[in-house]
Amino acid sequence: xxxxxxxxxxxxxxxxxxxxxxxxxxxxxxxxxxxxxxxxxxxxxxxxxxxxxxxxxxxxxxxxxxxxxxxxxxxxxxxxxxxxxxxxxxxxxxxxxxxxxxxxxxxxxxxxxxxxxxxxxxxxxxxxxxxxxxxxxx
Amino acid sequence: xxxxxxxxxxxxxxxxxxxxxxxxxxxxxxxxxxxxxxxxxxxxxxxxxxxxxxxxxxxxxxxxxxxxxxxxxxxx
Numbered sequence: 741x742x743x744x745x746x747x748x749x750x751x752x753x754x755x756x757x758x759x760x761x762x763x764x765x766x767x768x769x770x771x772x773x774x775x776x777x778x779x780x781x782x783x784x785x786x787x788x789x790x791x792x793x794x795x796x797x798x799x800x801x802x803x804x805x806x807x808x809x810x811x812x813x814x815x816x817x818x819x820x821x822x823x824x825x826x827x828x829x830x831x832x833x834x835x836x837x838x839x840x841x842x843x844x845x846x847x848x849x850x851x852x853x854x855x856x857x858x859x860x861x862x863x864x865x866x867x868x869x870x871x872x873x874x875x876x877x878x
Numbered sequence: 879x880x881x882x883x884x885x886x887x888x889x890x891x892x893x894x895x896x897x898x899x900x901x902x903x904x905x906x907x908x909x910x911x912x913x914x915x916x917x918x919x920x921x922x923x924x925x926x927x928x929x930x931x932x933x934x935x936x937x938x939x940x941x942x943x944x945x946x947x948x949x950x951x952x953x954x
């Protein structure tokens with residue numbers, strides 16, 4: 741698999757996830773599109789956390805069958821990835837709690853923080869996790 | 879420093895922690911990834927401190943709006 745194809749595969753997953761989640765929210769709430777539907781940083785970070793946790797369970801199972809010691813460098817890095825995902829999940833919750841309905845705040849600031857910056861952190865966590873997994877680094 | 883600037887710096891720190899985490903995994907050095915996790919912890923603590931330090935009804939600049947006496951009088 742070429743590197744460009746790996747990048748495309750890895751980062752199309754969070755982008756498609758954002759579009760599908762926004763569309764789902766619109767259908768469920770029966771209202772027109774609003775920017776709030778695209779504030780998905782928490783969801784993306786949680787998805788990365790879940791994927792990283794399943795990966796560690798998978799690594800432990802493979803190494804148990806192979807007879808290798810349970811924690812080599814990849815196992816340690818994968819565990820650190822889970823911890824960092826959880827910390828950034830708490831961080832995203834704090835940001836959303838602070839900015840989602842702040843009185844007197846300009847709408848464009850909310851879009852910048854929750855719609856772009858927060859989504860970028862979540863999409864980077866999920867996208868790079870998939871990329872590293874495809875390259876065999878995690 | 880306004881809240882928006884503080885939050886931008888904290889968000890940039892979180893982005894830096896992701897970069898360190900990915901770099902650590904890419905080069906196969908767990909210590910670099912651990913440094914990324916430590917930076918993420920720092921960003922969480924910084925964000926929680928800014929939330930705790932803000933008055934409950936503060937505006938976007940972190941200031942509590944002034945209430946005059948005329949606002950608190952009750953018409954009878």
